[in-house]
Amino acid sequence: MKFKHSASIEQFLSKEMTPVEEENFAKELAVNKELAAEFRFSVQIDNALKRDDILDLRQKVTNLYEANKVAAEKPVYVMNSRRWYMVAASAIIMLAIGATLLFTVPGRNSNDALFNQYYSAENVLDVTRSGDANLVEAIIKFQEKDFTMAAWMFGKILVKDQSNMAVWFYYGISSIETKNYTKAANAFEMILKDNNNLYVEHAEWYLSLCFLKSNQVEKARIQLQKIADNENNFHQQEALTLLKKISKN
Amino acid sequence: MIHYSDEAIVEGLRLRSDYIINFVYREYFPIIKYLVNENSGSDEDAEDIFQDGLIIIYKKITDNQLTLTSSFKTYMYSVCRNLWLQKLNKRKNVLDKISDVEDYIDLPNDIKHEISSQEVELHRLVQIHFLTLSEDCQKILRLFMKDVSLREIGNIMGFKTEKYAKTRKYMCKEELKKRIADDPRCQKFFNN
Numbered sequence: 001m002k003f004k005h006s007a008s009i010e011q012f013l014s015k016e017m018t019p020v021e022e023e024n025f026a027k028e029l030a031v032n033k034e035l036a037a038e039f040r041f042s043v044q045i046d047n048a049l050k051r052d053d054i055l056d057l058r059q060k061v062t063n064l065y066e067a068n069k070v071a072a073e074k075p076v077y078v079m080n081s082r083r084w085y086m087v088a089a090s091a092i093i094m095l096a097i098g099a100t101l102l103f104t105v106p107g108r109n110s111n112d113a114l115f116n117q118y119y120s121a122e123n124v125l126d127v128t129r130s131g132d133a134n135l136v137e138a139i140i141k142f143q144e145k146d147f148t149m150a151a152w153m154f155g156k157i158l159v160k161d162q163s164n165m166a167v168w169f170y171y172g173i174s175s176i177e178t179k180n181y182t183k184a185a186n187a188f189e190m191i192l193k194d195n196n197n198l199y200v201e202h203a204e205w206y207l208s209l210c211f212l213k214s215n216q217v218e219k220a221r222i223q224l225q226k227i228a229d230n231e232n233n234f235h236q237q238e239a240l241t242l243l244k245k246i247s248k249n
Numbered sequence: 250m251i252h253y254s255d256e257a258i259v260e261g262l263r264l265r266s267d268y269i270i271n272f273v274y275r276e277y278f279p280i281i282k283y284l285v286n287e288n289s290g291s292d293e294d295a296e297d298i299f300q301d302g303l304i305i306i307y308k309k310i311t312d313n314q315l316t317l318t319s320s321f322k323t324y325m326y327s328v329c330r331n332l333w334l335q336k337l338n339k340r341k342n343v344l345d346k347i348s349d350v351e352d353y354i355d356l357p358n359d360i361k362h363e364i365s366s367q368e369v370e371l372h373r374l375v376q377i378h379f380l381t382l383s384e385d386c387q388k389i390l391r392l393f394m395k396d397v398s399l400r401e402i403g404n405i406m407g408f409k410t411e412k413y414a415k416t417r418k419y420m421c422k423e424e425l426k427k428r429i430a431d432d433p434r435c436q437k438f439f440n441n
């Protein structure tokens with residue numbers, strides 16, 4: 001396809017023609033097949049480029065294809081025997097260093113250290129998703145580990161509706177991640193107050209960690225004891241171990 | 250592994266969430282690839298079909314016209330299946346029987362119309378070439394398509410005069426037209 005009429009077409013599409021020029025262009029368009037084909041071509045291109053969001057979506061899908069191809073093409077790494085000896089030697093050295101550290105680090109754990117040792121928000125996302133757009137967006141922020149945004153969004157949802165215990169739970173975790181331990185503790189206490197939901201056991205555990213982190217050791221101990229006394233509690237073993245460590249402090 | 254409800258997928262796609270796009274790709278692309286491969290198509294065909302299917306659904310979502318009468322998976326499969334059957338027809342490649350790997354539904358007429366219009370395929374090709382242009386050209390054309398004035402485009406891009414912005418925009422569009430016209434896959438759209 002040769003482009004002989006680009007200048008006039010672009011002028012027309014950009015609304016740069018005078019009314020008389022526009023009228024003449026329209027007349028010519030009606031009788032000149034070549035001009036009409038070129039004009040359609042140009043309009044179709046413009047239409048394809050008008051949706052920035054679709055361009056963005058296509059780019060994301062294309063990136064996934066590319067990433068997948070690169071991953072599939074990565075060669076399987078074969079170690080030669082010399083390398084194996086080096087790896088084995090390094091592992092022995094690392095083990096030795098690890099063992100030395102293990103036996104020389106003092107036994108006393110700070111509340112901070114214990115919190116860091118026991119707190120994990122990994123894999124907590126296991127609720128059935130709702131179709132609510134705000135909730136989906138908040139969960140997506142949570143997954144992206146944008147906890148400031150997630151806490152803010154969950155908080156906004158809770159202003160309107162305080163009955164969803166899942167939202168309280170994720171609000172609590174997001175608050176821990178943003179170091180708002182009081183807000184987090186309040187969220188977990190709401191779940192415990194409701195006492196009729198799937199999050200009670202987790203809320204008890206995270207509440208005890210919030211107390212520990214904010215140096216309310218006695219409260220943490222009481223909370224942990226409650227967990228430890230319940231043999232069906234998912235966190236019983238962790239609670240027992242943590243109680244022992246606290247009592248050594 | 251996280252599983253999303255159909256409502257969450259629809260809302261996530263509306264937001265173009267990376268997580269949801271990733272999830273949809275991971276969960277459904279293998280099915281579409283299998284469908285296309287089992288019915289005379291290549292991996293590249295499968296990529297095109299999956300992408301076009303997703304865009305058709307995305308447009309329906311953003312136009313608030315998507316009503317799921319089945320699971321999202323069945324819906325996605327049905328859209329892609331229709332797209333692939335149409336492509337096979339265009340290639341004069343008639344199969345005695347389609348090997349299906351999933352359930353499919355009879356799609357509403359508006360979606361069927363969208364599939365048969367081939368607009369989504371044409372747009373894909375235009376957009377592929379657009380993304381190969383220089384970053385400056387992409388930016389100028391994107392701004393222009395958003396009805397930003399040439400004067401403002403000149404300011405944003407740091408051009409000294411409005412006239413230069415106009416010339417650059419013209420050259421960028423000409424380059425894009427040339428690349429599209431040179432692509433054999435695009436010929437069928439512009440030869441009539």
